[in-house]
Amino acid sequence: xxxxxxxxxxxxxxxxxxxxxxxxxxxxxxxxxxxxxxxxxxxxxxxxxxxxxxxxxxxxxxxxxxxxxxxxxxxxxxxxxxxxxxxxxxxxxxxxxxxxxxxxxxxxxxxxxxx
Amino acid sequence: xxxxxxxxxxxxxxxxxxxxxxxxxxxxxxxxxxxxxxxxxxxxxxxxxxxxxxxxxxxxxxxxxxxxxxxxxxxxxxxxxxxxxxxxxxxxxxxxxxxxxxxxxxxxxxxxxx
Numbered sequence: 001x002x003x004x005x006x007x008x009x010x011x012x013x014x015x016x017x018x019x020x021x022x023x024x025x026x027x028x029x030x031x032x033x034x035x036x037x038x039x040x041x042x043x044x045x046x047x048x049x050x051x052x053x054x055x056x057x058x059x060x061x062x063x064x065x066x067x068x069x070x071x072x073x074x075x076x077x078x079x080x081x082x083x084x085x086x087x088x089x090x091x092x093x094x095x096x097x098x099x100x101x102x103x104x105x106x107x108x109x110x111x112x113x114x115x
Numbered sequence: 116x117x118x119x120x121x122x123x124x125x126x127x128x129x130x131x132x133x134x135x136x137x138x139x140x141x142x143x144x145x146x147x148x149x150x151x152x153x154x155x156x157x158x159x160x161x162x163x164x165x166x167x168x169x170x171x172x173x174x175x176x177x178x179x180x181x182x183x184x185x186x187x188x189x190x191x192x193x194x195x196x197x198x199x200x201x202x203x204x205x206x207x208x209x210x211x212x213x214x215x216x217x218x219x220x221x222x223x224x225x226x227x228x229x
Contacts, residue, residue, distance in 0.1 A: 003158075004158075031215060033215075033216070033217075035217075035219075041221075042205075042219055042220065042221035042222055043205060043207075043217075043219035043222070044219075045216055045217065045218065045219075048214075048215070048216055091158075091159070093159075095215055097215075098214055098215045099214060099215065100215075101147055101166060101209075101211070101215065102215070103149070103161045103164060104161075104215065104217065105161075106151075106158045106159040106160075107158060108157075108158045109158065
């Protein structure tokens, strides 16, 4: 597609449920990034993929968060046993690759609300 | 670890006023610098970037930014703002030649009154 596509655009769920957020990067982009935009906390880096590999998972807020990418394309961010503090906009971005300083292109985000 | 500070959280200007948004970063190595903009209801878009060379960088929509290495700053400027510049502006950095992960500042909400 023309840009980074994220789904769903909005998700409302009850505390304790699991959620799965999807990101479809720009075709040909091997690097993919997940960020979280929380009220009052700005944009926080979570994890990146170069191809299917995520070398550094230290940015994930807790072990309830996990991410995977298969086929070098679509990525899913999964949050298990959601908590109210997980409410935020989750942004995905992609770039040509991780090491060439190419600009990141962002999707519209998934607005997650935990009741 | 890298950090980015944007000192102005909210800015209100009248049309035709000049704009300067501050950005300071903390990092011991060589950095790449970016300004992103998020218009209401839209995704983050790249305004301009600095990798090397001329420290005065010109971006889209009449924006420019100046990298002052001695001050660890990368302030965003526009001589005359328009109502359509109402948006949130984010400064970001990453390490030169060490991966593309971005560290963002807290953002500045700009409101331009018509």
